[in-house]
Amino acid sequence: MYSAEKQNELYQLSKQLLAANNGLDLAAQVTALHEVISYHEWRYYVLNEPVLSDFEFDGLFSLLKRIERENPALLSPNSPTQRVSADLIENFNTVTHLSPMLSLENSYNSEDLREFDARVKKLLNLPAEQDLSYCVEPKFDGGTIVLYYENNLLQRAATRGDGAKGEEITPNAKAIKTLPLQANFTQHTLQKVELRGEVLMSKTEFERNNLQKQKTGEAVFANPRNAATGSIRMKDAKEVSRRNLDVFVYQIAYAEDENGVNDLARFGTHENSIQLLQNLGFKTPKLNTERKVCDNIQAVIDYCNHWEEIRDSYEYEIDGMVIKLNDIALQKRCGYTSHHPRWAAAYKFKPKQASTKLLNIEFQVGRLGAITPVAKLAPVELAGVVISSVSLHNEDLIKQKDIRIGDTVLVERAGDVIPQIVKPIADLRTGAEQILVFPTHCPACQSELERAEKEAVWRCTNTLACPAQQLGKFIHFASKDAMNIDGMGESICERFYKLGWLNSLTDVYKLDFSSMQKLEGFGKRSADKLKIAIENSKQNPAYRLLYSLGIRFVGRSVSKTLVAAVPKLQDLAKLSAADLMKLEDIGEKVSAQVVAAFANPELIALLDELEALGVNTSRLDSELPKVIAADSNLPFAGKTVLFTGTLSKMTRDEAKIFAEEAGAKIASSVSSKLSYLVVGEDAGSKLTKAQQLNIPILSETEFLALIGK
Ligand code: IVH
Numbered sequence: 001m002y003s004a005e006k007q008n009e010l011y012q013l014s015k016q017l018l019a020a021n022n023g024l025d026l027a028a029q030v031t032a033l034h035e036v037i038s039y040h041e042w043r044y045y046v047l048n049e050p051v052l053s054d055f056e057f058d059g060l061f062s063l064l065k066r067i068e069r070e071n072p073a074l075l076s077p078n079s080p081t082q083r084v085s086a087d088l089i090e091n092f093n094t095v096t097h098l099s100p101m102l103s104l105e106n107s108y109n110s111e112d113l114r115e116f117d118a119r120v121k122k123l124l125n126l127p128a129e130q131d132l133s134y135c136v137e138p139k140f141d142g143g144t145i146v147l148y149y150e151n152n153l154l155q156r157a158a159t160r161g162d163g164a165k166g167e168e169i170t171p172n173a174k175a176i177k178t179l180p181l182q183a184n185f186t187q188h189t190l191q192k193v194e195l196r197g198e199v200l201m202s203k204t205e206f207e208r209n210n211l212q213k214q215k216t217g218e219a220v221f222a223n224p225r226n227a228a229t230g231s232i233r234m235k236d237a238k239e240v241s242r243r244n245l246d247v248f249v250y251q252i253a254y255a256e257d258e259n260g261v262n263d264l265a266r267f268g269t270h271e272n273s274i275q276l277l278q279n280l281g282f283k284t285p286k287l288n289t290e291r292k293v294c295d296n297i298q299a300v301i302d303y304c305n306h307w308e309e310i311r312d313s314y315e316y317e318i319d320g321m322v323i324k325l326n327d328i329a330l331q332k333r334c335g336y337t338s339h340h341p342r343w344a345a346a347y348k349f350k351p352k353q354a355s356t357k358l359l360n361i362e363f364q365v366g367r368l369g370a371i372t373p374v375a376k377l378a379p380v381e382l383a384g385v386v387i388s389s390v391s392l393h394n395e396d397l398i399k400q401k402d403i404r405i406g407d408t409v410l411v412e413r414a415g416d417v418i419p420q421i422v423k424p425i426a427d428l429r430t431g432a433e434q435i436l437v438f439p440t441h442c443p444a445c446q447s448e449l450e451r452a453e454k455e456a457v458w459r460c461t462n463t464l465a466c467p468a469q470q471l472g473k474f475i476h477f478a479s480k481d482a483m484n485i486d487g488m489g490e491s492i493c494e495r496f497y498k499l500g501w502l503n504s505l506t507d508v509y510k511l512d513f514s515s516m517q518k519l520e521g522f523g524k525r526s527a528d529k530l531k532i533a534i535e536n537s538k539q540n541p542a543y544r545l546l547y548s549l550g551i552r553f554v555g556r557s558v559s560k561t562l563v564a565a566v567p568k569l570q571d572l573a574k575l576s577a578a579d580l581m582k583l584e585d586i587g588e589k590v591s592a593q594v595v596a597a598f599a600n601p602e603l604i605a606l607l608d609e610l611e612a613l614g615v616n617t618s619r620l621d622s623e624l625p626k627v628i629a630a631d632s633n634l635p636f637a638g639k640t641v642l643f644t645g646t647l648s649k650m651t652r653d654e655a656k657i658f659a660e661e662a663g664a665k666i667a668s669s670v671s672s673k674l675s676y677l678v679v680g681e682d683a684g685s686k687l688t689k690a691q692q693l694n695i696p697i698l699s700e701t702e703f704l705a706l707i708g709k
Pocket residue numbers: 101102103104137138139140141143144145160197198250251322340341
């Protein structure tokens with residue numbers, strides 16, 4: 001439909017339009033916006049593969065709406081703002097919804113939400129200081145489903161389609177186990193009901209399905225949303241059933257009684273209508289954990305912010321929150337525009353995905369010689385942070401994803417996870433992109449690179465003399481997680497290193513502060529501060545020193561375990577590989593590295609010299625493991641516990657704290673050693689595995705009873 005060249009042109013044009021000052025006159029902007037919006041709608045709805053984030057797409061849409069509002073002469077009937085949206089995919093029967101489904105107006109920050117609240121009050125002729133109640137719930141990121149029940153039976157299910165008409169997917173809907181095929185609506189005098197909801201694949205199911213696909217060599221789903229929207233349109237309902245989809249129902253759109261009257265105000269509030277659905281057996285967002293009635297806009301803002309923080313720990317992908325005026329009679333008075341209800345709004349979270357140009361690939365040399373390719377990107381904002389460079393990890397990954405210099409790439413930053421390139425957008429290639437030629441020599445010292453068998457990384461083996469490796473060791477030594485020397489970050493380390501002040505790690509404790517004061521941009525204050533930070537680091541617990549030595553595979557947690565085993569770091573030299581392997585979580589690989597490192601007399605000499613300089617090498621009392629005897633009085637002493645599913649009586653963090661207070665250790669996965677699996681709602685593969693292994697399963701209530709809460 002669109003050539004690669006054309007797509008590339010439209011993509012660049014979109015980015016230009018989104019820039020603060022795009023240099024186009026109004027009429028040209030409108031023509032361009034019509035074209036790019038249609039293109040992005042096609043990529044989103046038809047291909048299911050957008051190249052812009054929702055945030056960027058909404059930016060284009062809002063820009064067009066604003067120009068049209070301010071310049072009515074530029075509004076034409078074929079503008080994308082004049083239709084609800086979406087092309088229909090062929091092959092399914094088309095059904096007309098009883099009540100057309102519009103979109104939601106987007107808001108991105110607390111100011112937008114306050115403006116929304118002010119607009120609603122104005123529409124209702126209410127004073128600005130009067131508070132309104134809103135129902136707030138997650139904006140599920142899956143596929144919309146419209147359900148029609150008549151005489152208590154699910155008669156028909158359809159996709160949203162263009163809002164007025166959708167595709168009929170009844171057999172697929174019936175294969176979704178969380179969807180009641182029968183519900184006692186007539187008990188509430190309702191004959192014909194149209195509901196709206198979202199089809200979702202939980203994160204656990206997504207992983208399970210992808211694992212299965214990997215095994216059979218099929219292409220994996222890109223994300224749970226694609227998995228859900230793709231599954232619901234399948235021809236084979238049996239396959240839909242195997243995929244364990246879920247449906248959350250979030251709205252009654254039509255409710256006709258015995259007298260043929262459709263009046264939603266009969267429910268009083270949105271909250272009541274959801275409660276009714278919940279009582280009839282539908283899966284709805286749970287009251288107070290997943291949905292909340294907020295008594296004013298500040299409470300709405302707080303709840304949205306809370307969800308933005310916890311979204312990653314939720315079992316389903318959500319891309320924002322939906323805010324609905326709770327009182328249905330008031331909803332009716334607010335009415336609709338051609339695009340959205342005036343009584344509802346979506347609060348969109350900061351986007352986690354965006355596309356940008358990959359400008360170049362550079363190579364970094366790590367402190368252990370690993371060569372890491374790093375993609376330099378045209379700066380792009382992701383979840384509120386500007387990203388201009390991301391690690392590409394290794395050569396194989398670049399080949400696997402077929403990432404080329406000059407590509408437009410999709411970048412993602414999920415939660416606290418470091419940003420990564422999801423994939424190149426091959427459709428936008430012009431032919432000028434270059435396939436990466438991996439270097440054969442170290443970019444810092446020119447020695448030849450080596451790649452060990454079964455390893456993915458290339459390494460510079462010039463361990464002793466490669467300046468990049470040497471510098472990396474100092475940066476690591478001083479870093480926050482290691483010796484935590486505030487004021488000795490990357491650039492300062494590099495400066496001192498280039499001045500020849502840092503050769504051995506002991507040099508950190510021999511720095512000449514009077515010379516330092518004379519450095520440009522340094523001064524007495526920073527030198528004094530650094531002196532204090534270095535001095536303080538001498539009292540660090542021994543595990544920090546061990547970790548800061550940068551021995552391969554010896555991370556913070558292994559360091560803590562090793563330190564707990566000996567009174568002094570130097571004593572580690574006395575332990576054999578067999579001794580080490582008796583320690584928790586220490587295997588063959590780690591013990592071999594530790595034995596080799598401590599067999600080197602230079603390392604012992606280094607530790608002795610550090611000690612002579614006043615650096616602590618002895619285990620502190622606080623570094624001894626806190627032993628809770630298995631026969632202690634605590635109810636979970638000596639037990640391991642794992643939580644799975646959505647907890648309704650407490651948050652995950654609270655649950656973990658309760659368990660730990662009761663003497664338990666929190667496990668990270670299901671194994672035969674696990675004492676209990678505590679399950680919330682919608683538990684997935686962990687529950688299945690625990691059942692297979694005969695692990696005792698506890699409900700939330702049973703867990704709370706056991707710990708006496
Ligand atoms: S209410 C008038 N509530 O967001 C529209 N929508 O355009 C009423 N969505 O694709 C929609 N979670 O499927 C509503 N809790 C929720 C929702 C939700 C997700 C989706 C919906 C549609 C889009 C809204």
